[in-house]
Amino acid sequence: MGDGLEIFYKGDLMYSTPDLQFLHYFLADDMLETAKEIFSRMEKDPDWMKKRINEFRQAVKGFEQLGEKLIKAGETFSEKNKQKAIEVYEEFLQRDYEYWRPSIFIDLFDKFEDEIIEFIFKGKEKIISKESLQFLLLPNRSVFWQEKEDFRNIKEYMQKNNLKKTSRPLWEKLKNHANKYWWVNNDYQSVKKLTASKFLPRLDERSENPFWKNISKQKKDLIVKYSLDKKTVERLKQFNEMTYLRDIRKQYTQIANYYIITFFQKIARKLSVPVEWANFIIPFKEYGGFLNKDKKLLKDLELRTRKGVWMFGVDIDWKTNVETAKAPELFELVEGHLKGGNILYGNSASLGKARGKAKIILRQSDFDKFKEGDILITGMTRPEFVPLMKIASAIVTDEGGITCHAAIISRELNKPCVIATQTATKAFKEGDLIEVNANHGYVKLIE
Template sequence: MQFYFGEKDSDDFARHLLSLLLKDPEFGKKINKNIRIYSARLKEFCAEIDKDFLINLSNAKLGKLYISLDELHTELYTWGWLPNAVDMFHANFTNYLKDFLSKKIESGNVNQALVALTASPKKSVLQEDHESLLNVIKLKQANVPAAKFNKALEGHQNRYFYLKHLWLGKEGVYDKKYYLREINKFIRSGENAKTRLYKESAALFETLEKRRALIKNLRLKKKEIDLFDVYADFAVTKLFRRAAQIYWAYKMDFIFEEIAKRLKIPIIMVRFMFPNEIKQCLENGVLDRKSRSELSARSKYCLYYAEKGCDLVLFGKEADQIEKKIAIAPTEDIRELEGQVACLGKAKGYAKIINSVAEMKKMRKGDILFSIATNPDIVQVMKLAAAIVTDQGGITSHAAIVSRELGTPCVIGTKIGTKVFKDGDLVEVDANKGVVRKI
């Protein structure tokens, strides 16, 4: 799937959002608050949905349920995409904070200061998942009764099993066997879970102490501190939102399966229907031949364009003609790229381009991971990487958040990193300066 955006429109909107944040950082706090509220509502709504529940619904009620879920998810996305919009495409928020810091400290220390000031005391969903599993392992290493261990493991699984699902659920969800393998792998490594938890807690405390000291040294005003807090929390609420959306996508599979069964079409075709089309087809109880043919074409290849008050889907020759008009910038002679600093450090290694689970097998410890945008499903290879580089940027990017939690050097927002670098290229990453180069 390719995603395109208007260069000028996205910059204009980002500038407008940034002006609102600078005028009153409380607006940023409101964004983060609403992301948490609507994420919680979405998860709560989805909790009761299962196959048995859906089977007993009439077509009309099934359609109404789908529309209600779509509207709630849209409300979440309306708030959830504001942090992306202000920083993902042109790094507007990041660049403002860097410019602000450059007037207070030497230019060579700006990236380090930005990373320090945007450290958050709040833990992401991924960090909570990680710590929860360590606490289960701690029980195992303490030789507690099997019943107590199994209860703790079951509780962990019930809270986080769905995180593997992502949007289409091709890889399924995390089961008990997966967690037992992870537990046994950790124990075989010789590490102690209690010690690891202590070290990670101490490291976070040290990071926050450095942040407090820097705030004091720079004599930041409350409004300025609030801006750095909002920026940091944008990263945390991004993963909070994404976890709720993954749970929603997991539950939506049950709904799509039920709709597909009733309309007698493949589930992939249901995924390419608009909400109003689903509602209407369920009310009619049938999908006509023309609609079936169009949905089949959409599911193979289509172009979707949207703006306020307008939805447009093109497929076949019309979609091909538009795709051919999209200019692709040459990348052959480029040997060095710059991006945003997400996590400090330097590393050298061989490039590995990984955008899906199927590509994970080529990753080796010490390689440099390149990805358009990382996701929760490839965290295992992120742990092997000597450094991480992504095309997409912004403080809300998954790579930015996870790299900080792992302490792995990371440069985001290179835009064309996965096109410039190829598997096996010897690469140097200077995440102190945001530079990636072929050696």
């Protein structure tokens, strides 16, 4: 396993639905020994997580410049320079691998919340209130909190200097902000480069409470209150940093998605292939066939727009088997093993109780149907979900662990949140009246 980073998720299955939902399954219980091995490395080396962050930072140096090179290769693609485009893509793909290597282990901990808490606190969690425990598990920093803080500073600058929205100094600041955070609304389905004008409407929004500013001080107070020793604080800090590593990995995944999706869409146009077919290319496996306009692959891509596609992990080198023709039947088979009843249990990410109408939100195009007071049910929240999370009465996810986006933001917003239910998006129907009891970790159908 090298330094705890060469991880193969046992039973690794990935499915892209015809409407581009991406689902990941693996045998979580079989990964416990791997998690324990990483616990051991963290125990022996208090800087273990810091080293992973440093490796990640090294891997993403020049990443956006490489991405721009990839976009240019797509724009200038022709039969004559096809091999050059493949080489540029492979260079980008290799860099993409390099930032995943020191961060891929994070997801295996989603299943092991109890083990994480036991590892950090060694039994002391029994004397710590649930509210304090959840607060201690928050990260001390977040790239998304930093974006909010930077934008908050722009608003204060505008107000302090009594500037109009058309003023040149304000626009320069908005341009700089867009250059730094252009990727913030991207996901696996929709990608775009935000310009200064896209940030402009936020100047009219009510300023958020800068919740994140006092986290470090409040944590120090809790550490004193519960008499946590140096070793406990070191272990806690490592998991706080793991949450931050997950955060910056999300940042660069959103950046990578833009470059990869845009590249393949540009190639599709050059090849006179329907652009939507490009969305179903397996990026690390089928790029050569696509650029060479392989007939069998093109036939499969068309089929995937109707059936989706499965990828089966084979080994640690990311080799995969692929299934398209029987994809819907396999999906029904897998999901059939996971279906729950009228009560689903998960992990409490943020305490509280709420009742409301269930709204199943799987993609950005679903956002308009969400109303204030609805209960947000999704596979996993991402940064673009935050406006919905603010007006939701509660949040429920299929996936996630104590370091996930839903857990962090729900605590920030003080919203009841139950994560890792596995099947909430399928067990409940649109408009169901449900109860979320995050104090006890369950979601119940009322009517």
